[in-house]
Amino acid sequence: MNAAPLFVVVPLGMAFLCLILSRLWKGMPDLVGNLTLGFLAVMSVRFLSFAGATGRYDVGGWVPVGGMPVGISMVVDGLTVLMLLVVNITGFIAGLYSIPYLSRYTDRDRYYTLFLLLMAGLNGVVVSGDLFNLFVFLEITAISAYALVAFGVGAEELEASFKYQVLGGIASLFILLAIAMLYYATGTLNLAGISQSLVRQGNKIPLIFISGFFLAGFGLKAALMPFHAWLPDAHPSAPAPVSAMLSGVVIKVLGVYAMCRVFFNVLSVTPDFMLVLRIMAVTSMILGVYLALGQWDFKRLLAYHSISQVGYVVLGIGLGTPLGIAAGLFHLVNHTAFKSLLFLNAGAVEYSTGTRDLKRMAGLGRLLPVAAWTSLVASFSIAGIPPFSGFWSKLFIVIACLQAGQPVLAAFAILGSIMTLASFLKVRRYAFSDPARTKLKIERKTPWCMSLAMLVLAVFCTVMGLLFLPSVKAVLLGPAAEVLVQGVGYAGRVLGGAP
Amino acid sequence: MKRGMTPIVRATARFMTPFIMVLGLYVVLHGHLTPGGGFAGGVFIGGAYVLMVLAYGADGAKSAFYKQRASLFECSGIFLFWFLAVLGLLQKGVFFLNMLQKAAPGKPHTVFSAGIIPLCNLAIGIEVAAGLFSIFITLAVLSRKEKP
Amino acid sequence: MTVFLLAILLFFIGLYGVLVKRNLMKIVIGLVIMEYGVNLLFVLIGYSKGGTAPIWSRGMPEGTTMVDPVPQALVLTAIVIGLATTALIAAFAVRIYEKHGTMDVRQIRKLKG
Secondary structure: OOOOOHHHHHHHHHHHHHHHHOOOOOOHHHHHHHHHHHHHHHHHHHHHHHOOOOEEEEHHHOOOEOOEOOOOEEEEOHHHHHHHHHHHHHHHHHHHHHHHHHHHOOOHHHHHHHHHHHHHHHHHHHHEOEHHHHHHHHHHHHHHHHHHHOOOOOHHHHHHHHHHHHHHHHHHHHHHHHHHHHHHHHOOOEHHHHHHHHHHHOOOOOHHHHHHHHHHHHHHHHOOOOOOOOHHHHHHHOOHHHHHHHHHHHHHHHHHHHHHHHHHHHOOOOHHHHHHHHHHHHHHHHHHHHHHOOOOEHHHHHHHHHHHHHHHHHHHHHHOOHHHHHHHHHHHHHHHHHHHHHHHHHHHHHHHHOOOEHHHOOOHHHHOHHHHHHHHHHHHHHHOOOOOHHHHHHHHHHHHHHHOOOHHHHHHHHHHHHHHHHHHHHHHHHHHOOHHHOOOOOOOOOOHHHHHHHHHHHHHHHHHHHHHOHHHHOOOHHHHHHHHHHOOHHHHHHHHOOO | OOOOOOHHHHHHHHHHHHHHHHHHHHHHHOOOOOOOOHHHHHHHHHHHHHHHHHHHOOOOOOOHHHHHHHHHHHHHHHHHHHHHHHHHHHHHOOOOOOHHHHHOOOOOOOOOOOOOHHHHHHHHHHHHHHHHHHHHHHHHHOOOOOOO | OHHHHHHHHHHHHHHHHHHHOOEHHHHHHHHHHHHHHHHHHHHHHOOOOOOEOOOOOOOOOOOOOEOOHHHHHHHHHHHHHHHHHHHHHHHHHHHHHHHHOOOEHHHOOOOOO
């Protein structure tokens, strides 16, 4: 339990150490960065031994007064362990991938500084037990993401990052306004403390107003419709490992995780709010995949699919039943695996051929074998073809919809899945098959670091269908779903548990 | 911008800069007794540097040497702050523990009190001053005129 | 209560600036005004009647009323975050002007579809 601050402390310190030590040896940022990311991945696996208990860590050793923690506290429970695993393992794989990929960009040391700051921010959001601490780490993550999106400073990347910054800035200010109003209503900033205070006060506060601002802010960070406008520009313009992190982790942690933590555990959810979540989710699902069908840029197509798949996740969580929430979180984990893999594939194609336009690619299946096979695995996974992981998570979301008495939503989910399959068949046909039409030449072969990273993720895509077996589910997904189902019982476990 | 300003402005800036820096240092060091602290004092000190660049023109500050120096100071400031926070973790196992308060408490209301807080303020002051100067140099001095 | 509404009004004036204005720098300034509005609201929330600055100086009698120190610490943090965000977005606005040659948002449309 005392190791909880290490997730934030280590990347924060090593980020600046990277910059100072880069004058000694040119390969130092790579070495320091990847060692740090490996350390974080190993630590997050060790945290699996928590198995559902809730631990609290008071920063600075400040003793709680009257049972309420004063100062910042960090909380680790089932949902935190799941998100820590997702964030750190994806970070490690993306870091491994970026060692050869960055030869196209100058300023390698700045890249690792920003990347480690991004990891520190993401870990901080996940571990935080205090509302303002959540906001500060949200901002650290967002600022690192803004800078990383525009890393190759071309005209398009700058425009994409500017749009991301304006919309992300508005979102952060909405969240800050909601925090201010919540502080006025309750007088404390600790998540557990706010939850208890709201339960005591009952219906006297305009909770709908605060919920609206929080939903707008976190929805914009998660790129749900109608707040999705920044994502199709920002994610393609970033370097490929950063796109994988952004699409696979950042929109989940800053959007879905923060929304769940604030709404399920602090402000109790009402059926009206769940209805709004479901409407936004279904709109994202269908419109995202509809807009993706017409795209000719490989990474832009993947970005629209991100919007659609986050719709699936929020649909699962918005159902409110234990199976629905578990299925939603399962889809979150799966989406991280296959979407990161797809973005890394797009990056490998761009590294070797220099283009992202599907109309100009053909027959890359024989020229780039690793990328072709892993993208086949990922396409099957995202379209929901058995036995890959995407099939199981979508199946459980559909079953949960039917169990909750919403057959229309189940129909929409299946329709979205069919359209996703169509879209990825298009990618297959244009990019990887039809060797007779090969017009492009391979400038560089795929280096082994990139191939290794893609293969590891492909193995994850295949194997993660097993996460729903009852024995495995009790370790990982079970405690995570339990935290959200219990809702405001979070306060009792945090305050009553051992410090 | 490149040529600087008239001799009157230069003389006034030359005269005022030491006072501004001392004021900034005072605000940083007394951060635990008076309002202000690391951030406000750091803005003062950074502002003093910016004043000198504005008065004397950007020609002197145009080389990348200043930007590297400022970047190094900025990283050192953050690293010092991080190191102070981690010292608590290494010694007693609690992150960000105010261990100097336990080891050597001073008299309240004097400068030598409140544990590691003045040292943290100093680190933040260095970092903010270097950071502001670095932002100013990047935006105003080192911009390149490229064709669109 | 009126002062809270005025601070929220400042927030919405900034939001109007971001949504309606076409010049890049005016969008940046709109964002900055929104941030000022939220910080102001936060500081005003911490006020209690007749309180002094929440720092214990020499010679202050025990039991003086002080305003709430927590919002002041939070606003300090929020101002620093706002500084970082503003510096980054202003740098981007300058670079976009160099690369695209215009400051009009309606003409910076290389990414479409």
